[in-house]
Amino acid sequence: AQSVTQPDIHITVSEGASLELRCNYSYGATPYLFWYVQSPGQGLQLLLKYFSGDTLVQGIKGFEAEFKRSQSSFNLRKPSVHWSDAAEYFCAVDPSGTYKYIFGTGTRLKVLA
Amino acid sequence: DVKVTQSSRYLVKRTGEKVFLECVQDMDHENMFWYRQDPGLGLRLIYFSYDVKMKEKGDIPEGYSVSREKKERFSLILESASTNQTSMYLCASSWSAGYNEQFFGPGTRLTVL
Numbered sequence: 001a002q003s004v005t006q007p008d009i010h011i012t013v014s015e016g017a018s019l020e021l022r023c024n025y026s027y028g029a030t031p032y033l034f035w036y037v038q039s040p041g042q043g044l045q046l047l048l049k050y051f052s053g054d055t056l057v058q059g060i061k062g063f064e065a066e067f068k069r070s071q072s073s074f075n076l077r078k079p080s081v082h083w084s085d086a087a088e089y090f091c092a093v094d095p096s097g098t099y100k101y102i103f104g105t106g107t108r109l110k111v112l113a
Numbered sequence: 114d115v116k117v118t119q120s121s122r123y124l125v126k127r128t129g130e131k132v133f134l135e136c137v138q139d140m141d142h143e144n145m146f147w148y149r150q151d152p153g154l155g156l157r158l159i160y161f162s163y164d165v166k167m168k169e170k171g172d173i174p175e176g177y178s179v180s181r182e183k184k185e186r187f188s189l190i191l192e193s194a195s196t197n198q199t200s201m202y203l204c205a206s207s208w209s210a211g212y213n214e215q216f217f218g219p220g221t222r223l224t225v226l
Contacts, residue, residue, distance in 0.1 A: 004155075009153075034214060036217075041219075041220075042219055042220070043117070043203060043217035043218050043219045043220050044156075044203070044205075044217040045217070046214045046215075046216075049214055090155060090156065092156075099144050099161070099163070099207060099209065099215075100146075100158055100161055100171065101156075101158070101215065103148075103155040103156040103157075104155055105153055105154060105155040106155050
């Protein structure tokens with residue numbers, strides 16, 4: 001079955017430390033890939049997206065993600081985390097350009113001062 | 114800025130009641146979506162509409178129906194609410210030309226007693 005896996009349910013990092021959130025998908029072809037962030041009590045905001053081309057994608061708020069076809073992964077990174085980055089992060093995949101996403105189960109990020 | 118609004122942030126209903134959740138977008142998007150968000154399950158697609166009066170079932174349509182009479186408005190209907198429909202409901206919209214990300218509303222937290 002098609003699926004999106006975010007293996008880390010919770011991650012805690014210290015402010016200023018680097019961050020990597022993992023996302024793996026199980027599709028044959030390269031899907032459309034997205035990372036969204038959800039602050040408490042809010043809807044989802046797009047951080048970045050990948051359709052084709054350069055496999056390192058820059059997003060908002062200093063985030064970047066790298067698409068690795070061989071590993072079926074699209075991991076999100078940030079070199080230095082800020083306290084305001086505490087939120088839940090969702091990886092989403094559109095496997096066939098049908099506009100219907102499949103979401104991962106999310107990773108909740110806690111930032112220690 | 115794209116704006117997606119949902120009629121209520123919090124809603125409390127009783128078992129068996131008919132419930133309407135309203136979503137309005139102001140950017141002339143063709144596509145509109147209703148998701149349900151539950152802890153540990155991520156977001157799951159309930160219904161998708163790609164045009165006025167057009168709809169497609171998502172992954173979990175049972176117990177729900179939708180209505181799209183105007184392009185900007187997409188309603189989710191719980192014909193007879195049950196306690197297992199207590200959840201966060203998120204509406205989203207997107208253009209269909211080219212490829213564009215989904216924009217999300219703030220969500221409605223529904224409690225069914």
